[in-house]
Amino acid sequence: QKEVEQDPGPLSVPEGAIVSLNCTYSNSAFQYFMWYRQYSRKGPELLMYTYSSGNKEDGRFTAQVDKSSKYISLFIRDSQPSDSATYLCAMRRNSNYQLIWGAGTKLIIKP
């Protein structure tokens, strides 16, 4: 079983919809949680960074961490065609600096 599970999609939604992307993990020691966005044939770029539990908002994006359920989410409001990309979650422990990555969810926003 992988340490981090992420549905590969594709997830296809109409423009303007609210999108929910999720990852589950098995290691309760993970403390740092990240979302990266990767456009086709490009490298990933950091979107959101959260420590421990709670919510973090940045414009149309909200990252949510539920450590009791070992579940993290990324919400995108008022989705745009330019949001079409693969979204990768990543996480790590305090004591081990290696990032563990989800496989990524491909998101398609239809105009």
Place this chain on the structure above:
Amino acid sequence: NAGVTQTPKFQVLKTGQSMTLQCAQDMNHNSMYWYRQDPGMGLRLIYYSASEGTTDKGEVPNGYNVSRLNKREFSLRLESAAPSQTSVYFCASSEGGLAGGELFFGEGSRLTVL
């Protein structure tokens, strides 16, 4: 801003051939990394260099070697390529090492081993 530059962008090799992937960053970052990305597997760390003069193995180092040539450059070498090394390779850099800071990625090098 160039950021992280990888060369070559595409390469086709035959089994047993060798090659070196080059990476350079212009952000004065201390730490550099090599990842491979395979469908359904996520990113997996091959090697990293926390600072100039040091290198350490990551999750999947077998079949690879690295050289941190200077603060800017970090190369990845395949001594005897195998079909299992067909992948997209990403170089990344960060200011604070694995412990902190955003990773900045290059655009990737797509390698096919026949």
